[in-house]
Amino acid sequence: MSANGGTKAIVAALLANIGIAVTKLIAWILTGSSSMLAESIHSVADSGNQGLLLLGGRRAKREATPQHPFGYGRERYIYAFIVSIVLFSVGGLFALYEAYHKAQHPEPITSWQWVPVTVLVIAIGMETYSFRTAIKESNLIRGSQSWVRFIRRAKAPELPVVLLEDFGALIGLVLALVGVGMTLITGDGMWDAAGTAAIGVLLVTIAIVLAIETKSLLLGEGAEQHDLAKIEQAVTDGPEVERIIHMKTLYLGPEELMVAAKIAVSPCDSAESLARGINAVEARIRTAVPIARVIYLEPDIYSAAADQAGTGAASHTAVPQSETGEQADHPGS
Known part of the structure; x- marks a missing residue:
């Protein structure tokens, strides 16, 4: 159940993030908003992460060999750990770099001002659908556990990873909307830089949480x-x-x-x-x-x-x- 539910949640997140990444990139090209660039790279990283999770699930199904007599089941943990590294480096650190660069040369959004707001609102709707799917599939196996305990104790890494990614994506979209909105209202590009920095801090935090939890699985956990x-x-x-x-x-x-x-x-x-x-x-x-x-x-x-x-x-x-x-x-x- 957990494997099938995880795959369904991953596919939903992958489709949503591909669509969101394309629209955000178009919005960045038209407006030059650093928040839109950070969010587009975030979505590209998330899309790659979902691809890694699907690849890890497929490789984990290989039959045991003399060199690997216990099979390849733990390969799913390895790919989940790689996801945390990608989210930290490609998503979080890039957003922090872009925020620093934008803060050095803050510029208002002067053209296509309606585009970033429209894109972000659409992206929030698509990301909400992905997050809802992850919650629905997680509830099938979560039982009476709290969400924190479920993420910390789940042995199948896919659902916790997708949950945290989707949660971070939704918060990041809201932060980007605030940064872009305040830049449009005040004409001060520092709001855009601040929104980008907040997105970077958020992604780095989520990546660290994922790395810590996945490391425990890689080291080997016993039965509940x-x-x-x-x-x-x-x-x-x-x-x-x-x-x-x-x-x-x-x-x-x-x-x-x-x-x-x-x-x-x-x-x-x-x-x-x-x-x-x-x-x-x-x-x-x-x-x-x-x-x-x-x-x-x-x-x-x-x-x-x-x-x-x-x-x-x-x-x-x-x-x-x-x-x-x-x-x-x-x-x-």
Whole structure:
């Protein structure tokens, strides 16, 4: 759901930004307004960013290889991080440079005065449609979370990126409208420069927020607490496991979670019965948390004395064999 919803929001934002970028560029050519130039570059950068998100989503679907045995799911995080860099450099820093340049030589808007206002009003309408689409798709998976928590905790990067971009675009359009409007009213080009500077500060701020959140995903985040509780219950909810000695989880991609655990099992008569028990535990985990697609379970014999020493395990069992003669699914270290 998150992948499909993210794609729909990205496409809506891409179409809106292409149209907005063209109209803003025409308005800048006709009027020479720095706010219009900053906003047009902002829209061009946003269009490129949406293209990067679509490319990242497509590349993430590639099959795993011997060199990348866990697949390419986290490539979506890489492209989202690149988006933050593009927004910071192409959007924010360019706007700040243009504001500085305009402040050195402020000029009023003397020709085609109605064009920038008209373009900005139209752009606000188009950007509102894109933002509304992103909100609608986000609500399908946001649940009862606040918007701040959703942006900070979402594992699929596309929707938070589009939400922040569209929000920043709307605020930027309003700032540009104020700058252009006050320049037309007062004849003072410094208002245009001030509006451009405000747009630059806004874009730099949003880019930094995006970079921080995406960096956390790139470093590797574990499962949310409610998913951890489901996994723990699934592991211990049968006769095969006495307790969890220790467990770690890691998102390999937005829709793929790895679970690695050392579990205490009761002494059994054969490797076959042990393998059956491990397979049953894995099946329960996948039922409880469907995105837990990569599971490594290491069976051991629990020892209270060892637990006090910090290890919890008395000995390591040999790797069991499944009924088919293959290695049991999935022993790990």
